[in-house]
Amino acid sequence: MRRFAPWLPAIVLTLALAAAAPGRAQSPDGARLYQQRCGGCHSLDADRVGPRHRGLIGRRAGAVRGFRYSPALARSDIVWTRTALERWLRGPRAMVRGTTMGFSLSDPAERRAIIDYLASED
Structure with missing residues (x-):
């Protein structure tokens, strides 16, 4: 008879929980992509070349106080x-x-990951 490994249930439980929470697994990817693609001009909490992004979902475009937007936006x-x-x-200029x-971001998966990340940081 084979001997039971006492640590095996802990590994199975960890894998099951990771699979059951897909949003959590995407978050680090979205954060990494945000830093890589957006971080040169934007930040969550400070205005830089572009306005801060925390609280972006539901906010009116051009509404961050003190940030100088283009007249069009x-x-x-x-x-x-x-x-x-x-x-x-x-395509911001098309919009x-x-x-x-x-x-602009041509990859729909990257756009989705960044949007998910921004929504999670509101």
Whole structure:
């Protein structure tokens, strides 16, 4: 008869919990992508070249006090939802003609991961 390894249930439980929480597994990837793709100009808590992003979901575009937005974005009626962010990250100048943000993300999985990360940091 084979002997039972006492540590085996702990490993099985850990793997099961990791599989049951996919959002948690995506978060580090979104954080890493945010730093790599957005971190040169943006931060969660401080205005830099671009405005801070904490609390972005549900916020009106051009609404961070003290940040100097392009007139085009300041006049826009955009409210940052997941759908609006998807469109924005795909092509900001196509969404708001005259915006100063020219960076876009062509990879839908990267856009989704960054949006998920931003939503988790509200």
